[in-house]
Amino acid sequence: MAETRIRLAGREIALDPSGAIYDHETGTLIVSDLHLEKASSYARRRVFLPPYDTAATLSALARLVMRRQPTRILCLGDSFHDGEGAARMDGADIARLAALMAGREFVWIAGNHDPHPPAGLGGDCCEEVTIGALTLRHEPSRHGKGERGPAGEVAGHLHPAAKVSGRGRSVRRRAFVTDGERLVMPSFGVLTGGLNVLDRAFLALFPLFGFTAFVVGENRLYPVAPASLRPD
Amino acid sequence: MAASLPTLRRMTAPVLMPAAADALLPERFRHWFAARGWSPRPHQLKLLSHARAGRSALLIAPTGAGKTLAGFLPSLVDLAEGGSTNKRADTFFGPHTLYVSPLKALAVDIQRNLQSPVAEMGLEISLETRTGDTPAHKRQRQKLHPPDILLTTPEQVALLLASRDAERFFKRLTTVIFDELHALTTSKRGDLLSLDLSRLRRLAPELQTVGLSATVAYPDDLRAWLMGQQSGRERQMAEIVVVPDGVKPHISILSSQERIPWQGHTARYALGDILAAIKAHRTTLVFVNTRWQAEMLFAELWRINEEALPIALHHGSLDRAQRRKVEAAMAAGTLRAVVATSTLDLGIDWGDVDLVIHVGAPKGASRLAQRIGRSNHRMDEPSQGLLVPANRFEVMECQAALEASAAGAQDTPKLRAGALDVLCQHILGMAVAAPFDAVELYEEIVSAESYRDLAWEDFEQALDFVATGGYALRSYERYAKIRKRKDGLWALSHPRLAQQYRLNLGTIVEAPMLKVRLASRKGAKDGKPGVLKPTGGPGGRILGQVEEYFIEQLVPGDTFQFAGQILRFEGIRENEALVTRAMSEDPAIPSYAGGKFPLSTYLAAGVRAMLADPESWEKLPAQVRDWLTIQREKSVLPPQDALLVETFPRADKFCMVAYPFEGRLAHQTLGMLLTRRLERARARPLGFVANDYALAVWGLRDLGHLFSAGKPSLDALFEEDMLGDDLETWLAESHLLKRSFRNCAIIAGLIERRHPGEEKSGRQVTISTDLIYDVLRSHEPDHILLKATRADAATGLLDIARLGEMLSRISGRIVHQRLSHVSPLAVPVMLEIGREPVFGEAQEDILAEASDDLVREAMGLEGQEAGFVAGRSTDIGSPDGLGRGRG
Structure with a gap:
């Protein structure tokens, strides 16, 4: 696995091919939009998705933690698909999560799906976190038309995905989106879909689509310019 | 009325009335035939005698023999003799006869054609259609006051059965007629229909079936399909009535002076010959295998069509109104030729076609026979067929098909085993109808020929899937869709699920399509593009629809050929592709997914045999013969x-x-x-x-x-x-398997269909079936939907x-x-x-190429804020954790 180091608002961070950010200086691992208990959330509406998403997402996170051994983990919001998600977790998954949290700082940043901290799971809760020049929050902040957003903002929420075509086929993958000043992270949860980075929502953040998408590949990231991307 | 009744005309040759007819046909019918100088055909009477003896039957007749009246005659006679009035006294009432056709248009057509004889004989029999197009108030009325004969489609049958008053509605049903049965039974639609038939049989135990089919390779499969089966007992089979083939068709392979190409599917070399053949006949049907070929051939024919002969285009992606126009012009005899895909394979009368040209390989002997049968409807005249191979291998395939046709060989597929995703859909439908006992429902289901080998364990798995998703981790019990009640019956847990079922019913999952709308550029001048405005009023004209994936490959400015025009792709607006008319010499023609039939096993064997036997090469054109001879010299055959x-x-x-x-x-x-x-x-x-x-x-x-x-x-x-x-x-x-999985997931009801108007909800809301597939594969490889997907892969894609x-x-x-x-x-x-x-080629390569583009761009565009782009890559260890992170 090869990480890609970029400068964001002057600070060097590493983009991990798993869809996470690692800040070497502080040993902070950042993941966004885990959407734990998404399947059980759908089940309440009688749509029966495979009930293994929480276990699968936590296992992926465990592998990442094993590899990085961070001193701190930040979940950038929408960690649970809904407010009651934490209460629906089963024993095995609670144990998985506890193992991840043990011996390190763990921060839940509030998201729109989970505005309140998950009850009884431990960890710290807050609206946003600052690391040097970087501000981490769930939703990218809005700003006036044509203006650039605040420098150093790292957000999730939008689930960016990039689509690339070639040789008569197309590939759609999760992606980081950044213009060197602000960045939107891909979602980490296994059952989370993606929003095409050419969607209007990204235009509002990056005027004229002035960004690069770092597309998640098997073992590395592929930087791709918007001109080479396709809408859905 | 004779003019409006080509079907009947074909069915009733002026032969002497056999004595049997006296006994079987009521007087009114005999008079009606006699008044027209007609006489019932032997197969009509045979079918009638089976029906009167209470036996189900399969009628096999070649295309063009017209089987429909034969199928209806027993019901008309029974109703005329009071079959309806007797039972009308009953407090329960519903249709006497159900007619099921694979095409809406066919049901409508048949209803029209039957109306006249019914009126002329003065029969008090009501005939009505019920399709997706039937207005809600009429459907409602039909439930309360059903017609004697209801003409409908498989989906409507499923809807009628999944209703609380299905029992009342179908109790007096005596007969079900399945038209084009050979076409119905080869798909998941046929699976669902076979399950529905098993339910109809339970509601009306005396039910008789009539199957109407073209000639097939395994008629016994269809005979068994029409009957209720019992496990452990020998296969029950309906009676069979076969109309002998008429005069053998005259089929020939085009012998062109031009060079036959090595490869490709365009048959461009033969355009002149094709046009000449069209000129030499009154009306020609030109069949091709794909919509792509149809578009190409249509455009090329018009390029050389100096006399401007009226030649039209017809394929499934064209706008419906456009297709109806072509069909009407064809029936009226104002067209000289229609270039068409398999949309015309079934049913509907096509006027007086005197030549069928088949461009490209026929792919199957039965398929060819059915297509050629489109010409010359009179049984005593041979159909005329001309095969135009597009390349040298196709020459051999055409030759093999020609020999198969001469031998009357058939290569239609065997009856498929019923699909598990369809079973899941059916189980929910049955719960919508009424609470059920699982064992009884299982017995009913295995009485359907397609499901007779269904194991109890698979049924249980399907039941479990419908109830709670069928996962080993039983976490959804409290949200169950169906539950076993105290009385042991399974019942729907919430009435809202009935509505959900109706919206998701059916087995046809279309590839996502985009409408193609014609727009114009307003205010364009000095080479500057103007504002894009849809033409023709607020909407702009819709030309038809194409698969989303095709449009995805286009960049605004690309040209393509569609609906017989060259179009420039302008962009996607909501769920429509906006296009403008364009002048381009070299359009990128749509390569539609549909219509790529593989070569049948039978014809493949024929081609192999031909290759191995140089003496048989005499029948082949000299240039193909030379090709094979050189192969023998340079390599081996x-x-x-x-x-x-x-x-x-x-x-x-x-x-x-x-x-x-x-x-x-x-x-x-x-x-x-x-x-x-x-x-x-x-x-x-x-x-x-x-x-x-x-x-x-x-x-x-x-x-x-x-x-x-x-x-x-x-x-x-x-x-x-x-x-x-x-x-x-x-x-x-x-990705092919993921596509199959998506279809299974939709049919089984795991996820809901996208309905028109909901497209805007955005991708992040819709659940990606690819993600579900990945999770399921790693956690529950024996899940019923994965079983269903594997079964599809084995026979399908x-x-x-x-x-x-x-x-x-x-x-x-x-x-x-x-x-x-x-x-x-x-x-x-x-x-x-x-x-x-x-x-x-791995998907990673596609990403790497796109990434290279960026590097090139970045190198060329200095001074842009792309400096961070060429980010350094550092090895951070393998996924299993043996990396620097541990050190």
């Missing part, structure tokens, strides 16, 4: 029961060409598996390409040398065990079943021919390299 594999160097690479003749789908699967094995053997394969006849693989190492040295041997390379682990691994990534038969047939019989040059026979498939998408 593919032996009939063995597999020929040629290896040769080409440019700076090495190629291998195999000739299995098993159809493109099976070859693609084979190519995928072979390249995997070659990769493992370090032969460094680069890619492969497949057509219906052959498969070419190329790589960086000398494959001929490797095979000769046994590294690996060809026997090991083609070992049947490739269908084990290799297949499993590949399936994990196959991957044709694994056929590949398996081939591998076992050629095991130990591989002929390796090492050559210094490409052989004549290898040329067609080698020419496809670069034209067809090359398979076996």
Whole structure:
């Protein structure tokens, strides 16, 4: 696995091919939009998705933690698909999560799906976190038309995905989106879909689509310019 | 009325009234026939006598013989004799006869055609259609006051059954007529219909069935399909009535003065000949295999159509209004030719066609017979057919089809085993109708021929899936859709689920389509593009629809050919593709997914036999004969029961060409598996390409040398065990399988269909079935939906079943021919390299290429804020955790 180091608002961070950010200086691992208990959330509406998403997402996170051994983990919001998600977790998954949290700082940043901290799971809760020049929050902040957003903002929420075509086929993958000043992270949860980075929502953040998408590949990231991307 | 009744006219030749008719036909009917100088045909009377004796029957008649009146006669007679009035006294009432057709339009057509004789005989019989187009108030009224004869589609039958008053509605049903049964039973639609028939039979135990079918290879399958089966008992079969083929059709292969191309599917070389044939006949139907060919041929014919003969285009993607216009013009006899795809294969009367041209390979003997039968409706005159092969292999395929036709051979598929996803849908539907006992429902289901081998365990799994998703981790019990009540019956847990079921009913899952709308550029001047405005009022004219994936490949400014015009793609607005008219010499023509039939096993065997027998080459055109003769000199001919594999160097690479003749789908699967094995053997394969006849693989190492040295041997390379682990691994990534899974998930009801108007909700809201598939594969590989998906793959997109038969047939019989040059026979498939998408290339390569574009752009655009782009890559360890992170 090869990480890609970029400068964001002057600070060097590493983009991990798993869809996470690692800040070497502080040993902070950042993941966004885990959407734990998404399947059980759908089940309440009688749509029966495979009930293994929480276990699968936590296992992926465990592998990442094993590899990085961070001193701190930040979940950038929408960690649970809904407010009651934490209460629906089963024993095995609670144990998985506890193992991840043990011996390190763990921060839940509030998201729109989970505005309140998950009850009884431990960890710290807050609206946003600052690391040097970087501000981490769930939703990218809005700003006036044509203006650039605040420098150093790292957000999730939008689930960016990039689509690339070639040789008569197309590939759609999760992606980081950044213009060197602000960045939107891909979602980490296994059952989370993606929003095409050419969607209007990204235009509002990056005027004229002035960004690069770092597309998640098997073992590395592929930087791709918007001109080479396709809408859905 | 005779003019409006071509169907009847064909059915009733002026022969002497047989004595049997007196006994069978009521007076009113005899008079009606006699007044027109007609007489009932023997098969009509036979069918009638079976029906009157209470027996179900299958009527097999060649296309054009018109089977419909025969099918209805028993019901008309029974109703005329009071069948209806007697039962009307009953407090329960519903239709006497149900007619089920695969096409809405066919049901409407038949209703119109039957109306006249019913009126002329003064019969008090009501006939009504019920389709997706029937207004809600009429459907409601039909439930309370049903007609005697209800003409409908399989989906409507399922809807009627999944209703609380199904029992009342169908209790007095005496007869179900299935039209075009051969077409219905080859798909999941047929599976659902067979389940519905088993329910109808339970509601009306005395029910009789009538099947109407074209000639098929396995009529017993259809006879059994029409009957209720019982486990352990021998197969119950309906009676069979066969209308002998009329005069044998006159089919010939075009003998052109032009050079027959090595490969391709355009048949451009024969345009002049095709136009000449059209000129020489009154009305010609020109059949092609794909919509792409239809668009191409239509445009090319008009390019040389100097006399401006009225030639029209007809295929399934065109706007419905446009299609109806062409059909009406055809029926009115104002067209000289229609270029069409298989949308015209079924039903509906097509006026006086005196020639059918088939461009491209026929792909199957029965398919060809049904298409050629479209010409000359009178049974005593031969149909005229002209085959136009598009390349040299197709010449042989056409010859094999011609011989099959002369021998009356059929190669329609065997009856399919009922699909599990359809079963899931049906179980929910039955719960919508009424609470059920699981054992009783199981017994009812296995009485359907398609499901007679369904294991109880599979049924239980399906039941469990419907209730709570069918997962080993039983976490959804409290949200169950159906629950077992205290009385032991399974019942719907919430009435809202009934509505959900109705919205998701059906087995046809379309590839996502985009409407194609014509727009114009307003205010464009000085080369500046203006504002894009849809033309023709607020909407702009809709030309038809194309698959979303095709549009996705286009960049605004690309041109393509559609609906007989050259169009420029302007962009996507909501769920429509906006286009403008364009002038372009070289449009990128849509390559639609639909309509790629693989070569039938029967015709493949015919081609293999022909190749192996040089004496049979006399029948082939001289240029094809020469081609084969040179092949024999330069290499060898593919032996009939063995597999020929040629290896040769080409440019700076090495190629291998195999000739299995098993159809493109099976070859693609084979190519995928072979390249995997070659990769493992370090032969460094680069890619492969497949057509219906052959498969070419190329790589960086000398494959001929490797095979000769046994590294690996060809026997090991083609070992049947490739269908084990290799297949499993590949399936994990196959996008084809993911597409199948999506269809199964929708049919089974795991996720809901997208309905019109909901498209805007955005991708992040819709659940991606690809993600579900991945999670399911790693956590529950035996889940019922994965079983259903694998079953689809075996027969459908991957044709694994056929590949398996081939591998076992050629095991130990591989002929390796090492050559210094490409052989004549290898040329067609080698020419496809670069034209067809090359398979076996990892998705990662596509990403890497797009990424390279960026690097080039970044290098060229200095001063942009792209400095961070060429980010340094650092190794951070392998995924299993042995990296720097641990240190």
